[in-house]
Amino acid sequence: MLDEAIISSITPVFRRIFEDESLVVTRSLDASMVPSWDSLNHIALILELESHAGVKFTTDELASMANVGDLVDVLKGKGYSGA
């Protein structure tokens, strides 16, 4: 349930950054599955997620994230619930 709430909360961020209103965000989603997920949009995504969730990622956390599932786990670890 918590995963769903977080993914639901961050989905508009992904859709805005990658300019794809039909993008379906799941735990398995990664950069290879989104054509516009390039290095510049990755930076924009991190900035937007930090602002949206009110958190700060560390360099190690960022390096450890291979997909949305990893991101959700990091956000949960920071106490973010998607609310």
Place this chain on the structure above:
Amino acid sequence: MSVELTFTFTEEAVARFAELVGDFAPVHVDAEFAQAQGFPGRLVHGLFVGAIFSGILGQQLPGPRSVINSLSLKMHAPVTIGETLSYQVSVKQVSEAAHAVILEMAASNGSGVTVCRGQSTCSFPAPART
């Protein structure tokens, strides 16, 4: 953190910008045309007004090691040749993980009217490994 800078759009500077980018639209080079359009005089190119931010971003904040990832500007009032604008760039958000900053940018004229406002994301690329 913020920085400020003033810039005067002289006749010579505007002529050089027009030459550089090839924009000789009458509102920039024909005073009678500009006045007929309701402006007090010939207008500075909007992108020249915005270009001054490049010097601030690249030299002061965030500085020489940064690159511009994105930039958006909205023009709010015309700028005529001879005007001096006050530019301000301030930090809105910093992401140490992404090695990037979001900056807010604004420029105002001598009457205190904001003539353009925008936002830029700049990042700090890691040096290439050899």
